[in-house]
């Protein structure tokens with residue numbers, strides 16, 4: 001008796017979907033395998049779950065696995081599972097329509113039965129029914145042979161994806177489903193899905209952590225010593241293509257350091273150990289598990305503007321969906337590596353959908369909070385490791401302070417700066433804890449070179465008073481200064497601008513008196529220096545040097561000026577005041593010379609020399625080095641007489 005064949009039409013939306021997919025997803029053709037493997041894994045989950053109450057469903061064929069087969073001569077690839085399988089109506093509904101996804105129905109029926117415990121539900125991959133149809137991107141014809149667990153008959157579903165499919169009853173099938181794809185002729189694409197090695201690579205890339213073995217005849221992989229090989233229940237020698245280790249899905253208590261480190265190396269392709277591992281799970285309406293790492297080594301391309309702004313992958317129910325997912329972490333956490341596995345997102349989620357998805361926004365916020373908390377704990381409990389981390393990634397973290405106002409408060413205590421304090425780099429909380437009882441501000445000096453800055457005359461009075469000064473030497477530090485105006489109620493005050501606030505009132509009065517008394521001298525100096533300084537005044541910032549150049553309180557900083565210049569933008573003219581140290585013998589001598597003969601050429605020479613010295617001391621170039629050198633020579637000769 002010839003079995004009867006039915007011919008049915010696809011639901012209109014399916015036809016539409018097929019057309020859309022073939023045209024818009026063509027460059028992602030390879031995802032067909034991921035989709036079919038996910039369906040297979042899903043079917044195995046369902047069987048496992050149903051067999052909990054009906055063990056006979058699994059009896060006789062206990063070992064759950066996914067088998068890939070490829071026949072290069074006919075260009076046929078098949079994906080087989082011994083999962084739940086499909087009956088006649090399942091096939092019509094599941095593979096003929098999109099409105100009713102079997103998975104969704106399955107979930108609904110479970111809920112109706114009162115299985116409210118989420119932990120009791122199997123992990124169902126792909127609640128949104130487009131996955132299977134992606135096979136038509138690579139196949140000219142798709143044949144599905146399937147037998148539903150517990151049913152006597154099986155079915156063969158066939159379609160060329162052209163609007164209709166046929167169904168016929170077939171006997172003698174094993175439990176589960178076999179999807180066979182008759183591949184389209186190979187065009188000029190490099191990727192050939194009839195190549196076992198290509199399929200193996202795709203499994204590794206997209207489905208590595210599927211919880212069931214994904215196997216293929218070992219004969220295809222004679223050379224591969226790295227694959228686990230065994231004899232399957234049907235007697236075939238098979239090689240396992242996936243590691244089957246969704247590490248993040250296992251309970252934390254059961255995972256040891258080495259396993260975490262192995263996984264870290266697997267995802268990062270690095271040789272080092274992670275500095276810190278974060279493994280956490282959220283429950284409730286937006287359920288996800290995250291396995292994230294703080295790396296110990298700084299990658300060479302951390303500041304390369306073309307590198308990805310995220311190194312966290314998105315999985316949905318253990319299936320890899322997207323690498324380098326920027327919707328999961330802000331770019332200033334781009335050093336974080338790992339996986340976020342959502343239980344709620346659709347498997348076929350696109351980037352556009354992710355960007356608008358509210359759940360994603362919540363995940364990002366929560367992940368950010370978790371990473372910051374881990375860093376805070378590192379800072380508190382493992383100072384050496386924290387400093388090592390900061391050396392590698394601190395500057396990236398500072399981008400967060402500069403860019404994102406929301407996280408500024410949580411981030412500020414985690415920033416590390418060079419300091420004049422003997423213990424080396426410091427955080428703001430550490431600085432504050434060392435502040436003197438009457439100290440009003442956090443003092444900061446910015447420049448390009450740490451050593452040079454540490455010797456800067458700008459620091460003299462502060463150091464003489466025993467005050468600690470932060471040395472802002474990273475290019476981004478000055479931006480930080482621009483954004484973080486205060487910390488724990490203490491303002492951040494730049495020592496190279498305005499009048500330092502640690503000068504006491506008596507000293508201030510003394511300076512004002514001097515200023516009045518010698519206004520003539522100051523004006524003469526201003527005139528002699530032409531337009532190169534805004535003004536000349538006496539100040540209390542110096543103890544050892546005769547003169548220093550000081551910014552006006554609201555002037556833009558040096559780094560900022562350099563940045564504007566480098567990016568081709570207009571730099572506002574930066575005129576600084578020349579501050580004289582009235583106690584310095586050279587300054588006293590100048591006062592004397594001017595008093596005796598204001599028109600003496602030595603007053604001019606002294607003025608130029610003082611200005612040049614101030615420039616040299618801060619590491620700035622002289623406008624006329626040869627003139628300066630001549631003046632020094634003349635001075636030496638004068639001293640020798």
Ligand code: ADP
Nearest residue numbers: 039043094101102103126128129130131132177
């Ligand atoms: P999705 O998996 O996202 O629901 P698909 O179009 O990939 O959408 O599959 C539609 C339905 O077909 C699935 O929900 C499932 O019920 C059924 N199905 C697909 N593949 C299999 C399989 N290998 N075994 C059992 N059922 C399957």
